[in-house]
Amino acid sequence: MKPTGPEVPLTQPASNQIQRGADTHAGESRETILDTAEALFARHGYEGVGLREIARLAQLSKSALFHHFPTKMDLYLAVLARIFGDLEGCLSEASSSEGSALARLLAWVDAMLDALAERDTRAPLLMRTLFEGEVLEHDSDTPEVNGPLKRILEAVSSLLHEGIEAGDLRPIPVPHATQSLIGVLLFHFASGGFGDEILGRPVFSATEIRRHKEFVLSFIETGLSARPNHPQGALGS
Amino acid sequence: MKPTGPEVPLTQPASNQIQRGADTHAGESRETILDTAEALFARHGYEGVGLREIARLAQLSKSALFHHFPTKMDLYLAVLARIFGDLEGCLSEASSSEGSALARLLAWVDAMLDALAERDTRAPLLMRTLFEGEVLEHDSDTPEVNGPLKRILEAVSSLLHEGIEAGDLRPIPVPHATQSLIGVLLFHFASGGFGDEILGRPVFSATEIRRHKEFVLSFIETGLSARPNHPQGALGS
DNA sequence: GTCTATAAAGCGATAGAC
């Protein structure tokens, strides 16, 4: 593509909230590979990344890489599975909260935004997964990816239905509202350099993250609520 | 990728509203190539498509393809330029309309949704352009793509600023609202098979397009308006 | 303007030594 600089940190200890396993050394290179691949797949997509580049940045040979992940697709799915697992966590956090369906929906949006803002690779990869359906060939999907996705979507759908029946939400078509929610949640944090340009500042800077969350929550609240009394959507964030 | 069936119609006369040029035969194969490439790039992305496949589906040899477009990137940019030119048309339509800033914003959204719904390749390609910024290497961008994009974004930004100052819109951060608008507008029509699954029916079927437009317009209106009196966003659509 | 043939490099994946 181009003589890229050290686009990905040579070692990427920027692993996030969920520390998987208490082992100090076992599977160490596996995590390094996953981190490296996650960054590259997020930026360039599945087809845009070569195993050669992943191996180089993860500091091992291509063959060693094949020992951990028998095929390129296995590696890609492992990356996705890790992300989807994390995102499903947001759901349990939020759905256990109390209040109206609208409040629980907003709590979920809040948790999702936090999770997406935490690592700049998540939204791009999620976006690619949803709208490049060809890569995850139809039904050959892995349960580690499809399961969490399906459960998240069902939970959102339930919340919307519940809110409509309770009179919290306007009578909206649930699937279309779901699509718009996904678009609003994902695009901003997936927009990379374009988003930085629009904002004039880094999308993932703390102040812009805060500002974005505030706007999105108020947008969704006033846009979907049956009684948009709230001039400023101040949530317990 | 896989032994694809005739994923792209062998000849693709599904060209849309804008009939470019009055010539009956000149540049005929050029248009065929662009149609074919547009469909493939939309589905698989820049890196996911080979010139071999494009040439096969456009029914000419790879070398003949190189005669029309000297490099793969030239072809990709030509595809984008055609789309961005069309989309800029929506802007002039809508901005010439009368009424409040909010009304003109909604008129633009209305026109954009029509344009995106007209051809199932537009939203995916636009989405890819915005969030795979690496492909259009930064500043080496062609004016045929970057110009329309810049003008569209500036127009939207102006409308939002104007609406806020006039008191039509809530006091929202314009760049963040722009990002959310883009997400809402693009994702649904870019979501491919995923969207079909969510809806249970084809995203690009007439009834679902109508339903989606209705919802999105009401969502944006109530979500951004300073006085969301409208329980159902009935616009002159 | 379209073709066949080919170049030069990269791809995913494998074999087999250590």
Place this chain on the structure above:
DNA sequence: GTCTATCGCTTTATAGAC
């Protein structure tokens, strides 16, 4: 578990005949 070397194929792009 990691390595070197290689296989077979595809990629973008070019050369040159017609």
